[in-house]
Amino acid sequence: MKLPASTEWLLHCAATLAQLEPGASASAAQLARYYDLPAPYLAKQLQDLVKSGVLTATTGPRGGFRLARPPSEITLLRIVEAVDGTSPPYECREIRQQGRGALRPEECQSTCVLAQKMTEAHDAWRHSLAGVSLADIIATLPPTAPARTRSRLGGS
Amino acid sequence: MKLPASTEWLLHCAATLAQLEPGASASAAQLARYYDLPAPYLAKQLQDLVKSGVLTATTGPRGGFRLARPPSEITLLRIVEAVDGTSPPYECREIRQQGRGALRPEECQSTCVLAQKMTEAHDAWRHSLAGVSLADIIATLPPTAPARTRSRLGGS
Numbered sequence: 032m033k034l035p036a037s038t039e040w041l042l043h044c045a046a047t048l049a050q051l052e053p054g055a056s057a058s059a060a061q062l063a064r065y066y067d068l069p070a071p072y073l074a075k076q077l078q079d080l081v082k083s084g085v086l087t088a089t090t091g092p093r094g095g096f097r098l099a100r101p102p103s104e105i106t107l108l109r110i111v112e113a114v115d116g117t118s119p120p121y122e123c124r125e126i127r128q129q130g131r132g133a134l135r136p137e138e139c140q141s142t143c144v145l146a147q148k149m150t151e152a153h154d155a156w157r158h159s160l161a162g163v164s165l166a167d168i169i170a171t172l173p174p175t176a177p178a179r180t181r182s183r184l185g186g187s
Numbered sequence: 188m189k190l191p192a193s194t195e196w197l198l199h200c201a202a203t204l205a206q207l208e209p210g211a212s213a214s215a216a217q218l219a220r221y222y223d224l225p226a227p228y229l230a231k232q233l234q235d236l237v238k239s240g241v242l243t244a245t246t247g248p249r250g251g252f253r254l255a256r257p258p259s260e261i262t263l264l265r266i267v268e269a270v271d272g273t274s275p276p277y278e279c280r281e282i283r284q285q286g287r288g289a290l291r292p293e294e295c296q297s298t299c300v301l302a303q304k305m306t307e308a309h310d311a312w313r314h315s316l317a318g319v320s321l322a323d324i325i326a327t328l329p330p331t332a333p334a335r336t337r338s339r340l341g342g343s
Contacts, residue, residue: 032190034276042301043282067286107304120190120276126199130223132339144327145198148263152315159308171300183288 037076038114040068044077045085045110047184049102049165050177056095057184065184076114083113102169108160121149193232194270196224200233201241201266203340205258205321206333212251213340221340232270239269258321264313277305 044062051057059077063070077096080086087099098105123146127134142150169177200218207213215233219226233252236242243255254261279302283290298306325333 032188032271032276034188034278036278036280038277039280039282039301042305046301047288063286065286065288066282067289068282107301107308111305115188120188121194122190122192124192124195126195126222126224130219130221132203132221132336133223144324145195145202145263148316148319148324149198149267152263152312155315156308156312159311160304163304168300168304180288 032120034111034115037072038111040066040073041076041080041114042107042110044073044096045080045098045105046165046168047180048086048096048098049105049169050172050180051097051184052181054097055181056089056093056097058095061095061184080110080113083109085109085113098165102165105165106161107163107165107168108157111160119150119153121146121153123149188276190267190271193228194267196222196229197232197236197270198263198266200229200252201236201254201261202321202324203336204242204252204254205261205325206328206336207253207340208337210253211337212245212249212253214251217251217340236266236269239265241265241269254321258325261321262317263319263321263324264316267316275306275309277302277309279305 043066047062047065048057057065059074060070062068062077063073077086078088081088081096081099084099085105086096088094088096123143125139125143127143128136128139199222203218203221204213213221215230216226218224218233219229233242234244237244237252237255240255241261242252244250244252279299281295281299283299284292284295
């Protein structure tokens with residue numbers, strides 16, 4: 032059970048965009064340089080966050096990416112699921128209905144109790160990440176962090 | 188973020204073994220027939236559960252596998268981690284320390300707050316699965332289930 036390495040990239044990029052002045056944006060090239068990441072692959076991933084409604088892409092010579100909503104309304108869950116998708120890690124293939132021990136269909140009208148418990152665990156994971164917004168993350172940074180972030184991100 | 192398909196197999200096999208008479212065991216071939224699973228691959232996975240202390244392998248003509256401890260002491264977490272390992276899904280590669288935005292080492296003596304939050308979510312998932320034992324699962328089955336399970340599992 033592994034999240035893609037780009038999960039770290041996009042969490043950090045979103046936290047970086049949350050430190051920009053309102054309305055400002057950063058390009059994929061700027062973000063790639065900021066974290067020393069492969070720009071083409073990062074650009075593709077940033078587009079996935081646009082599709083998921085986490086980021087907005089702006090066009091033009093000073094175009095780039097900015098948050099699609101206030102940092103307080105973007106949770107870590109939204110970012111992680113934008114990168115990795117929303118399908119749960121445990122897949123129930125109903126093996127209880129196959130083989131010599133197969134239950135009859137009428138005995139399987141409720142979800143398998145093992146699948147239920149795996150879903151409850153995934154719900155606990157989602158609930159934990161849904162309780163943390165980018166605003167919460169920024170609030171933990173030193174007060175000088177946003178100005179430094181903007182300064183180092185700047186330039187073309 | 189996916190668990191292997193064999194996670195379902197082993198959760199069900201462990202729940203099946205939890206329904207045997209005390210001291211009784213079942214072979215990989217019996218369990219494979221019970222759920223129509225590929226016996227050689229299942230046997231390998233059952234051995235992984237032996238290594239993790241969930242099952243005990245018994246030898247001899249009536250040998251096989253049985254639970255290594257009472258069902259109340261075997262949690263779903265132990266089984267899932269025996270199948271998939273214990274490494275957390277999110278890996279922090281410290282990208283905060285690389286690129287143009289790199290923080291200095293002395294600024295990174297605490298774990299990155301994003302990694303902390305991802306760890307908290309994984310802890311919530313683990314806590315949920317650690318709260319459910321095989322005894323809890325068996326308690327949800329109809330009272331007639333264990334006798335039927337033993338009858339259908341039997342035979343060589």
